[in-house]
Structure formats: structure tokens, C-alpha cells
Amino acid sequence: MGENKGGCFSVTIVVCIFLIVGLDVIAGLVAIQAEVAQEEVKHMKVWLLECKAPSQKAFVLGIIALVCLAAAHIFAVMIGCSISNIVKVLAVPKISAYINMACLSLTWIVAIAGAGILTMGIWTNRESRSKCGFTNKHFLSFGGKVCFFHAFVSVLFYLTTIISKKCPL
Numbered sequence: 001m002g003e004n005k006g007g008c009f010s011v012t013i014v015v016c017i018f019l020i021v022g023l024d025v026i027a028g029l030v031a032i033q034a035e036v037a038q039e040e041v042k043h044m045k046v047w048l049l050e051c052k053a054p055s056q057k058a059f060v061l062g063i064i065a066l067v068c069l070a071a072a073h074i075f076a077v078m079i080g081c082s083i084s085n086i087v088k089v090l091a092v093p094k095i096s097a098y099i100n101m102a103c104l105s106l107t108w109i110v111a112i113a114g115a116g117i118l119t120m121g122i123w124t125n126r127e128s129r130s131k132c133g134f135t136n137k138h139f140l141s142f143g144g145k146v147c148f149f150h151a152f153v154s155v156l157f158y159l160t161t162i163i164s165k166k167c168p169l
Contacts, residue, residue, distance in 0.1 A: 016079045017155055023072035024151030027065045031118060031144030034061035038125060038140060054125045062122035062140055066115060069147050073111040076154035080104070080161040096164040103157035110153045114146035 038058035121139030 020076045020154045021151045027068035028144040028147035031065035031140050034058040035141035059125040066118045080158045100160040100164040103160045107157045110150045118143035
């Protein structure tokens with residue numbers, strides 16, 4: 001019977017990792033598509049100033065990417081973190097538990113950075129903004145790359161959670 005439980009546990013791990021990675025990859029790809037849509041609008045560039053009309057398509061795709069990143073992060077934290085696991089870290093000092101907490105912190109840092117970068121890309125495509133400003137720094141495509149990095153960090157966090165629960169160190 002214990003063998004069956006281990007098989008179910010392995011399937012759960014694979015499904016969770018695919019869910020988290022899938023959402024992050026979708027967020028990254030949609031953000032890159034938003035950058036492409038943003039580049040399609042008319043613009044005129046004079047030195048550091050750029051006059052560009054906002055792109056409604058880039059705005060919507062940026063919001064979709066942000067929602068996918070947020071969903072991936074929520075799933076990663078919900079699946080990989082539990083109150084009992086945090087209490088164990090505080091009660092029993094184990095190196096694997098400290099590594100797990102470091103990965104949890106890194107997951108939060110990357111998610112907040114990615115959300116902030118995507119938000120800046122979305123903000124540049126809102127309809128009410130002024131038409132001219134400083135050169136666009138490609139926030140949407142950079143935010144998409146951060147989404148891909150979030151997938152890696154989330155899987156790392158998830159794996160360290162499993163290791164910290166099984167490892168006696």
C-alpha cells in the first residue's frame with residue numbers, strides 16, 4: 001500500500017510542476033507577444049524622446065501575462081508551502097529547511113520583480129498616457145523573461161520543499 005502512495009505522490013509532483021511551469025511559460029510567451037504588438041504601433045523617435053501611440057493589444061496581452069504570473073506564483077506558494085512546514089523550520093534548525101526558506105524568499109522576489117516590470121510595460125500602453133516620453137526600455141519582453149526565470153525558481157522551491165520534508169539533515 002505504501003508503494004501506491006509513493007506513485008500517487010510522484011504523479012502529484014509532476015502535475016504540480018507542469019501546472020506552475022506551464023502558467024509561467026504562458027505568461028512569458030504572452031508578454032513577448034505583447035512586446036511585438038507594442039512595436040507594431042506607429043512611433044517617431046528623436047534622440048531620447050519617443051512619440052508612440054498606445055497599443056490596446058499590448059495592454060490586454062500584458063494584463064493576461066501578469067495574471068498568469070500571479071496565478072503561477074500563487075500555485076507555487078500554495079503547493080510548496082504550508083504552515084506546518086514553516087513551523088518545522090522555526091522549531092528544528094535543518095540546513096534543508098533553511099534552503100527551502102531561501103528558495104521561498106527568492107520565489108517572492110522574482111514574482112514581485114516580474115509583476116513590477118510587467119506593470120511598467122502595461123502602464124506604457126494605457127490609453128490615457130501622454131503620447132511622448134523617454135525611450136521605451138522593452139519592459140514587456142523583459143518581464144516575459146522574468147516569467148521564465150520564475151518558472152525555474154518555483155520548481156527549485158517546490159523540489160526543496162519535498163527534500164526538506166524527507167531529508168533528515
